[in-house]
Amino acid sequence: MNKSDGNQFDDFLKHVSSFSKKTYSNVTHSFKRLSGQLKSNDTLYTIASKSAFGFNVTYGVVKTIMISVLMIVSLLGFLGLGLGLGLFASLVDDDLPPDRTVMAQAIGNVELVSSLHYSSGDLISEVRTDLQRSVIQYDQISPFIINGLISTEDEYFHEHNGIVPKAVFRAVITEVSGLGETTGGSTITQQLVKQQLLSSEVTFSRKVNEMLLAMRLENYFEKDEILTAYLNVSPFGRNSAGSNIAGIEEAALGIFGVHANEVNLPQAAFLVGLPQNPYIYTPYTNSGEIYEDNSAGVNRMKTVLTRMFEEQTITKEEYDAAMTYDIEADFILEKDGNLNNHNYLYQQVEKQAIETLMAVEAEKNGLTFEEVDANVEMYNEYYFRNQNYLETAGIKVYSTIDKNIYNAMQEAATEFAPNLGETYVDTYVDEATGETKEYTELAQSGSILLENATGRVLGFIGGVDFSTDQVDHAFDAPRSPASTIKPLAVYAPAIEMNLISPASMLPDTPMGEEARQADGSIWEVSNIGNVISNKLVPARKALYDSMNNPTAKLYLEMLSKGMEPYKYMDMMDYELIDDNKQFGAFSLGTTDVTVAEQTNAFATFANHGDFIPHYLIEKIEDVDGNIIYEHEHEAREVFSDQTAYLTLDILRDVVDLGFSNRITNYLNFNPDLAAKTGTSDKNTDYWFIGSTPTVTLSSWVGYNNKYETHAFYDPYFTGWPSLNNMQYWSLIANKVHAVNPETFGIDQIHQRPGGLVEKSVVASTGTLAGKVTIPGSNRSVNIDGTKTTDLFKETNLPKAPTYNFSPGATDADIKLAFWNAEEKKLKDAEAKKKAEAEAKKKAEEEAKKKAEEEAKKKAEEEAKKKAEEEAKKKAEEAAKESEGS
Numbered sequence: 001m002n003k004s005d006g007n008q009f010d011d012f013l014k015h016v017s018s019f020s021k022k023t024y025s026n027v028t029h030s031f032k033r034l035s036g037q038l039k040s041n042d043t044l045y046t047i048a049s050k051s052a053f054g055f056n057v058t059y060g061v062v063k064t065i066m067i068s069v070l071m072i073v074s075l076l077g078f079l080g081l082g083l084g085l086g087l088f089a090s091l092v093d094d095d096l097p098p099d100r101t102v103m104a105q106a107i108g109n110v111e112l113v114s115s116l117h118y119s120s121g122d123l124i125s126e127v128r129t130d131l132q133r134s135v136i137q138y139d140q141i142s143p144f145i146i147n148g149l150i151s152t153e154d155e156y157f158h159e160h161n162g163i164v165p166k167a168v169f170r171a172v173i174t175e176v177s178g179l180g181e182t183t184g185g186s187t188i189t190q191q192l193v194k195q196q197l198l199s200s201e202v203t204f205s206r207k208v209n210e211m212l213l214a215m216r217l218e219n220y221f222e223k224d225e226i227l228t229a230y231l232n233v234s235p236f237g238r239n240s241a242g243s244n245i246a247g248i249e250e251a252a253l254g255i256f257g258v259h260a261n262e263v264n265l266p267q268a269a270f271l272v273g274l275p276q277n278p279y280i281y282t283p284y285t286n287s288g289e290i291y292e293d294n295s296a297g298v299n300r301m302k303t304v305l306t307r308m309f310e311e312q313t314i315t316k317e318e319y320d321a322a323m324t325y326d327i328e329a330d331f332i333l334e335k336d337g338n339l340n341n342h343n344y345l346y347q348q349v350e351k352q353a354i355e356t357l358m359a360v361e362a363e364k365n366g367l368t369f370e371e372v373d374a375n376v377e378m379y380n381e382y383y384f385r386n387q388n389y390l391e392t393a394g395i396k397v398y399s400t401i402d403k404n405i406y407n408a409m410q411e412a413a414t415e416f417a418p419n420l421g422e423t424y425v426d427t428y429v430d431e432a433t434g435e436t437k438e439y440t441e442l443a444q445s446g447s448i449l450l451e452n453a454t455g456r457v458l459g460f461i462g463g464v465d466f467s468t469d470q471v472d473h474a475f476d477a478p479r480s481p482a483s484t485i486k487p488l489a490v491y492a493p494a495i496e497m498n499l500i501s502p503a504s505m506l507p508d509t510p511m512g513e514e515a516r517q518a519d520g521s522i523w524e525v526s527n528i529g530n531v532i533s534n535k536l537v538p539a540r541k542a543l544y545d546s547m548n549n550p551t552a553k554l555y556l557e558m559l560s561k562g563m564e565p566y567k568y569m570d571m572m573d574y575e576l577i578d579d580n581k582q583f584g585a586f587s588l589g590t591t592d593v594t595v596a597e598q599t600n601a602f603a604t605f606a607n608h609g610d611f612i613p614h615y616l617i618e619k620i621e622d623v624d625g626n627i628i629y630e631h632e633h634e635a636r637e638v639f640s641d642q643t644a645y646l647t648l649d650i651l652r653d654v655v656d657l658g659f660s661n662r663i664t665n666y667l668n669f670n671p672d673l674a675a676k677t678g679t680s681d682k683n684t685d686y687w688f689i690g691s692t693p694t695v696t697l698s699s700w701v702g703y704n705n706k707y708e709t710h711a712f713y714d715p716y717f718t719g720w721p722s723l724n725n726m727q728y729w730s731l732i733a734n735k736v737h738a739v740n741p742e743t744f745g746i747d748q749i750h751q752r753p754g755g756l757v758e759k760s761v762v763a764s765t766g767t768l769a770g771k772v773t774i775p776g777s778n779r780s781v782n783i784d785g786t787k788t789t790d791l792f793k794e795t796n797l798p799k800a801p802t803y804n805f806s807p808g809a810t811d812a813d814i815k816l817a818f819w820n821a822e823e824k825k826l827k828d829a830e831a832k833k834k835a836e837a838e839a840k841k842k843a844e845e846e847a848k849k850k851a852e853e854e855a856k857k858k859a860e861e862e863a864k865k866k867a868e869e870e871a872k873k874k875a876e877e878a879a880k881e882s883e884g885s
Contacts, residue, residue, distance in 0.1 A: 098213075098216070100220045103217055103220060104221075107192060107196050107217070107221075107226075107229040107233070113126050113127065113394060114126070114127035114392070114393060114394055114396070114397070115127060115396050115397070116346065116353065116397045116399065117396060117397065117398045118399060118402065118406075119398065119399060119401055119402055119456075121398070122403050124346060124349060124401075125346050127390055128342070128346075128391075134249040134250045135232050135249070136232065136247070136249045136260060137228065138224045138228045139261075140259070140260060140261050141231060141260050142260060142261050142263050144264070144265050144267075144269070145231070145248060145260060145263065145271060145272060146227060147308060147311075148272035148308050148313075149188065149227070150311075150313075151304070151307040151310070151313055152273070152303070152304045152308070153187075153188050153191070153272075154187045154188040154189075155307075155311060157188055157189075157223065158223060160187060161218045161219070162187060162189045162190070162217060162219075163187060163190065163214055163215060164187060186210070188226065188227065188230050189214040189217055189218055190211065192214075192233070193210050194210055195230075195233055195234070231248040232247045232249075233246060233247065234246065234248075234275040235274075236248070236251035236254075236282075237251075237274050237279055237281060237283075238254075238285070238288075239251075239253075239254025239255060239288075240255070240331070240333060240334050241254070241288045241334070242284060242285060242286045242287045242289075242334075248260045251274065252267070252271060255270075255284075255331060255332065256330050256332065257332040265321075265325075266301060266305070266325040266327050267330060269301045269302075269308070270297065270298075270300075270301040270327050272304050273297065273300035273301050273303065273304045276300065277300075280297075281297035282297065283328070284331075290334075294331075298327060298328070301327060302323060305323055306319075342470075343462075343466050344462025344463060344466055344470075344474070345401065345406060345460075345462075347470065347472060348462065348472055348474075348475055348476075349616060350390070350397075352616045353390055353617055353620065354383060354386050354390055356617045356629055357389060357628070357629070358372060358379075358382040358383060358386050359372075359629075360628060360629050361385075362382065393622065393623060395620055395621060395622050395628065396620065398617075398618045398619050398621075399617060399618060400451075400456040400457050400616055400617070400618050401458065401459060401616070402458045402459060402740070404740060405449060405458050405739060405743065406459040406460070408732075408736050408739045409460065409461050409732055409735065409736065410461065412461075412728070412731045412732040412734075412735045413463075413732075416445075416727075416731055417442075417445070417464040419724065419727075420442075420443035420445060420464065420701050420728065421443030421701065421703070421712055421721070422710075422713070423440065425438050425439070425440055425441070426438070426439045426440075426706070426707040427439070427707075428707045439706060439707055440468065441703055441705070441706065441708070442464055442468065443701060443712075444463050444469065444477075444702060445461050445473060445699070445701055446460075446463070446472075446473030446474040446477060446699075446700040447460060447461035447474060447698055447699045447700070447732060448460045448596050448600075448614070448697070448698050449697050450599050450600060450603050450614055450696045450697075451695055452603045452606045452607050452693070452694060452696055453607065453612070453694070454612065455612040455613050455615050455633075455634075457615065458743070460475070461473075461474060461732070462474050469704070473595065474594070474595045474596055475594055475595070477594065477595075478593060478594050479592060479593070479594075479595075479680070479685050479700065479702060480591070480593075480680040480684075481589045481591070481593045481678060482588075482589040482679050482680040482681075482686075483546045483678040484602070484676050484677070484678035484687045485586075485588070485589045485591070485598075485678075486551050486588075486676070487543060487650070487651060487676060488568070488569055488572075488601050488602070488604075489555065489581075489586060489587055490551050490554055490555045490558075490565060490587045491539065491551075491554075491650070492568065492605070492643055492647045493558065493563070493565035493568050494554055494558060494565065495646050495647065495793070496568070496640060496643040497558070497563055498793070499557070499558065499807050500554070500807050501539070501646070501766070501791075501792050501798070502539055502540040503538055503539070503540065503761050503766040503788065503790035503792075503798075504538065504539045505538060505764070505765055505806045505818075506539050506542050506553065506806060506808055507536055507553055507808055507809040507814070507817050508527070508533045508534065508535055508542070508547055508550050508817070509534055509549060509553070509809070509812075509813045509816055509817055510532055510534075510549070511523055511524060511549070511552065511553075512812055512813070514553070514557075514560070514810060515556065515584060523552075523584060525549050525552050525588070526548065527547050527548050528546070528679075528719075529717040532549055534817060535817050536809075536817045536818055537550055538788075539554075539650075540653060543650050543651070543654075544654045544657055544658040545658055546659075546676075546677060546678075548588055552584050552585075552588060553813070554807055554808040555586070555587035555808075556584045556587075556808065557808040559582065559584070566582070568639065569581070569601065571611060572597075572600065572638060573600070573613055574597055574601070575597070576591065576592045576593065577593070579591075589678065590681075595698055595700050596614055598687075598698065599614070599689060599697075599698040600612075600614040602691060602698070604638055604644065605639075605644045605645075605647050605648045605651070606648065606674070607635070608753065609637055609640050609641050609644035610635040611637075611638045612634065612635045613634055615631050617629070618631055619631065640755075641753040642753055642756055642793045643793070645752055645756065648674040648691070648750050649674075649750075651674035651675055652673070652750075654674070654675050654676055655674070659677070659719055659722070659723075660677055660688070660726060662723065663675070663688075663726045663729070663730055667733060668734045668737060669734075669741075669744065669746050670746060671745065672692055672693060672749040672750055673690050673691070673692055674690065674691050675688065675689060676688075676689055677725075677726075679722055680702075682709075682711050683711040683712045683714055683721060684705065684709065684710070684711045685700065685701075685702040686721050686722055687699070687700050687725070688725050688726050688729045690729065690733075692744045692745050692746075692748070693750050693751075694742075694743065694745030694748065695743055695744060695745070697732065697733055699725055699728055699729040699732065701728065755793060755794050755795070756792065756794065757791070757794055758789055758791055758792075759789065759790070759792050759797065760788070761787065761788060761790065761798045762783055762784060762786070762787060762788075763785065763787060763788040764785060764818075766798070767783065767798055767801040767802075767805050768798050768799065768800050768801065769782075769784040769801075770782075770783055770784075770800045770801045771801075772803055774803065774819070775803055779826060781822055803819070806818070
């Protein structure tokens with residue numbers, strides 16, 4: 001055909017279509033007519049029955065049979081041709097064949113470079129792929145490679161126009177006979193078409209289109225252009241770095257360390273053999289190590305050499321020398337894959353971009369991402385398909401990451417890394433080799449800076465050193481949330497369900513029957529330092545001082561009442577909490593969460609009770625600038641505005657009154673900060689999460705504990721590791737504030753909503769003043785005394801006192817923590833009153849006795865005086881009488 005004119009080929013297709021349809025119709029009609037005539041002819045049977053041994057009969061029978069067979073064979077041949085041509089026409093009749101420009105772009109399109117971007121549009125990185133490919137020209141390819149390829153894959157390459165006719169006929173007969181759907185024998189041109197223009201599905205329809213497109217390709221392009229394109233796009237297994245490779249140049253360099261025009265004959269034969277089954281014949285593992293057994297690839301090389309010798313493209317001497325050549329000695333040794341420029345940012349944005357594309361595809365298929373994620377096989381299928389799309393489609397991914405903020409956070413991580421904690425060197429036994437090896441265990445970091453109102457991740461810290469540990473501790477490393485779970489799982493739910501207010505008194509008492517476990521033991525809990533006060537404490541203080549016993553008892557109370565406090569966390573996209581949330585220990589952090597999940601949930605309080613899912617991918621555009629995906633804002637109410645504010649107000653006290661008040665000494669600015677610390681069991685995890693009105697910033701530090709368990713040293717409960725983490729959190733905040741002073745909203749405060757009022761209550765009970773009758777007695781106690789003022793929801797105002805006014809307290813708790821003391825006070829008061837009464841009575845009796853004695857004495861004195869007076873009088877009278885006488 002004339003390669004400069006595609007019109008002749010188009011005319012040929014039209015002719016084939018018209019002729020084949022007519023032929024198909026005519027032959028089918030003739031075949032049916034012949035079949036009818038044969039079925040209605042009883043003459044042969046009649047003659048045979050009358051003269052079975054007659055020569056004429058025998059001759060007639062043989063002649064008739066032979067003619068019939070010839071007619072049937074001829075008709076079947078025409079039928080097959082007609083069916084084939086008709087089938088070809090039916091399969092391609094509605095397809096518009098691509099023009100030269102489209103085909104040129106397709107066979108030359110090895111891949112388009114995709115890219116990842118900051119929120120500003122600045123480039124994070126082009127999307128890297130482990131598929132390495134170098135494109136070269138025809139004159140840069142060794143003749144050994146060209147001749148080997150043609151001899152092995154397509155011996156008629158220079159003669160055919162894209163297809164080998166016998167292969168086409170074989171395909172038609174196979175389809176018509178029903179003995180199979182496809183046949184082999186594709187030409188190099190067909191293989192190129194299959195790789196670059198069609199899907200890899202194995203159907204007759206695809207095969208037909210492959211043949212026709214191959215003929216069209218040959219009409220437009222020279223043989224050397226087709227060979228070059230094929231060798232540039234074909235896969236060749238792996239190189240010495242373990243990376244996937246495509247294209248003959250990358251294969252020659254990656255396997256033998258020479259260019260494609262420098263290979264010798266056996267090297268060329270080995271390379272030519274690879275595309276048939278690249279991952280069977282490749283000499284390298286995915287880590288770049290050379291396989292011990294490479295016999296499959298070597299045998300394939302020998303097959304190529306044999307075909308070259310049979311096609312007379314090499315001499316007998318060349319063939320013999322190549323067949324005994326030690327090709328394995330030429331395999332170059334393992335080398336680095338040059339992936340050191342990867343980092344936590346690239347890794348996470350790439351991963352979430354792929355999952356976002358998966359979600360887009362799932363939605364098109366009527367599925368949710370969660371449904372895909374729940375099926376491992378389906379997830380892998382979606383993941384690898386969209387990974388390949390990301391790597392080769394020339395798309396642009398825009399993240400939410402602020403470049404300056406991200407870099408500031410990395411500076412903080414690098415600067416503080418030596419102070420995070422000790423470095424340990426663990427030993428372990430390699431299961432594969434039995435060798436004892438060493439593993440360096442660093443104190444790790446995970447941090448997220450989240451914009452509250454949108455859920456945008458402005459920056460994050462994935463770890464302290466990507467080159468030694470690629471685990472992203474911000475997004476992909478679930479850990480115990482420790483006490484940072486308390487406001488989310490316990491206090492906010494209890495406030496929301498009107499079980500408590502910040503002034504409510506909670507029991508700080510030992511665990512009792514309410515904490516009995518399935519094995520019969522009592523779940524033991526104590527506060528930091530193994531201290532239990534055996535008193536009631538305000539809920540506000542229990543949270544800002546992060547007390548364990550009041551928290552656990554409050555959570556168990558809600559569980560016992562069927563209040564399901566965990567339902568609020570269920571609304572906040574946690575993935576791993578289901579197994580633990582119905583046990584008391586959940587309230588103290590015995591579950592696993594990621595830093596991203598915990599930061600996101602914590603921001604709910606600053607968002608007035610609305611949960612706004614965090615996100616990292618803002619939008620994705622295809623190569624033409626069309627938007628494939630754009631994030632849509634979502635918010636769901638978890639807590640009321642009033643509950644959110646009351647919880648925030650308590651968490652302000654963490655900074656103002658609690659242990660964390662020292663953080664104000666580390667910050668270079670003064671935000672309205674509500675925060676929470678967290679320390680997991682045995683000091684393996686430390687947290688600090690803080691929210692301003694605009695952002696929420698978290699910091700987790702801990703160890704991977706891959707081979708041994710390591711913790712932070714704090715034997716005397718000084719809180720030093722927690723204080724150290726607060727310093728780290730402050731350093732991150734200071735560096736972010738320095739590059740973007742508006743980030744933390746220092747000119748704003750958490751706004752108090754309506755529906756809250758200040759009320760005064762009795763400090764010891766958190767209730768109004770009043771009388772309480774003690775059960776089992778007629779005695780009443782007057783609840784009153786020192787008052788305190790706090791915030792209350794209008795729907796849950798202070799209540800009159802009752803005997804058990806403390807949520808979470810058992811009868812034993814309330815007696816131990818309050819009523820024992822009150823009853824003692826009452827008894828003491830009664831005893832005092834009785835003593836006073838007895839003293840008064842005694843005093844009265846003594847006074848009476850004294851009065852009587854005084855009266856008697858007075859009477860005696862008066863009698864004595866009277867007697868004396870009478871005696872005196874008598875004496876005077878006697879004297880007078882004596883004088884008178």
